[in-house]
Amino acid sequence: MWRIPYRGGGADKIRGLDFGCGIGRITALMCEFGIDAHGIDISENAISEAKNVLELAGFNTSIVSIYDGQNIPFNNNFFDFTISEGVIDSLPFSLAKKLLKEIERVTKKFFYFSLISSSSVSLFNSNSYQKDGEFNGEFVVQEKHEFGTIQSFYNMKKIKELIKETKFQIVWGELIENHDIFTKYSHGRYHLVLEKIT
Template sequence: MSKNWDIRFENGECILFYPQEVFVKFLNRFIKKRIGFYKFESVLAAQSGGIRGLDFGCGSGRQSVLMAEFGIEAYGVDISQRAIEISEQMASYFDKKVNFSVYDGKNLEFPDEFFDFTACLGGVLNCIPKSELENIAKELQRITKTYICVSYIQEKIDKNGDTPNIGIEHFDCDIEKLFNKFKLIDKSLFQITENGLTTTIELLVFENFLEK
């Protein structure tokens, strides 16, 4: 799988330069609120070392760099070595420090509750084989202390009303059950239309109820 993604990134198919608007809203609502050009107000109570966040399936690193811009200790992992190389270039271009690493597709080499929050956006979960989703969800919950923010593609419809064969898996997956160790606290739907294709995406925010 990693080789396929390396090829796609090498061909420029997955390089996106701007963070998702929904992630900006998530950061402002749950993590840090931007109150000026260079001023932020913490929403999430953090330890003395500051707030630490993970961009799981970071791709070209656009969400990771945004976290660093918000003064968050940012980490990004991806299964593609080429994606990590592009992410490092992205961080260097914006002069931001981000800790990037290649993920082996099985285990996340981080201690329990290492991150204050984790983001998994852009349909990353749709690209993971269904047989591996449960383990991924367990790992993300293990390493996350407070919030997990995920987006999931529900369907894609072209201008003729048809659902094309787009290589995105398991539209019918119950994401809420996968993250059952956390409590769902926010859920919303939004649509993106590009090149005649309308994508319906579900955004979910989970909170570790053991924190309460």
């Protein structure tokens, strides 16, 4: 069973990174659990809101910061674990692979993240992208929600390609799928825990 041992309080607290922290909900949650939390995001607006969230919760606002979208501004193995919720699949695949190497660099042990599955392409009215019932490519979102952003779809083959140049291996994972009985649209997300093997 994968576990990060609790090391007590003070300087020996478990340290976690919220990669692509947005408005800081997960960062704040980690603080509530006594984790030495840090959050980074490319959006100035998101970081401004994250500081507000942390301040309202009574936490240090300096633990969230903007980064350049390419290089994570922390030393090697700085974090015991990293979390990234709904971020990696909003990047071009080539950039996602590069950033996974950066996450590997700053993470000692575990990385939890989620990815949108190939079955979700129907949500974007993009049936032309379907091939043999599955699409694992990417396109620019045209729908009002997240207009202009990249959406990259994943299946297990693509996930293995994403992590193959890292020291990470999958130690836990599940695919959760939902099917709307009225619209017939499907939506699925992979939830994965990677362990860094040294």
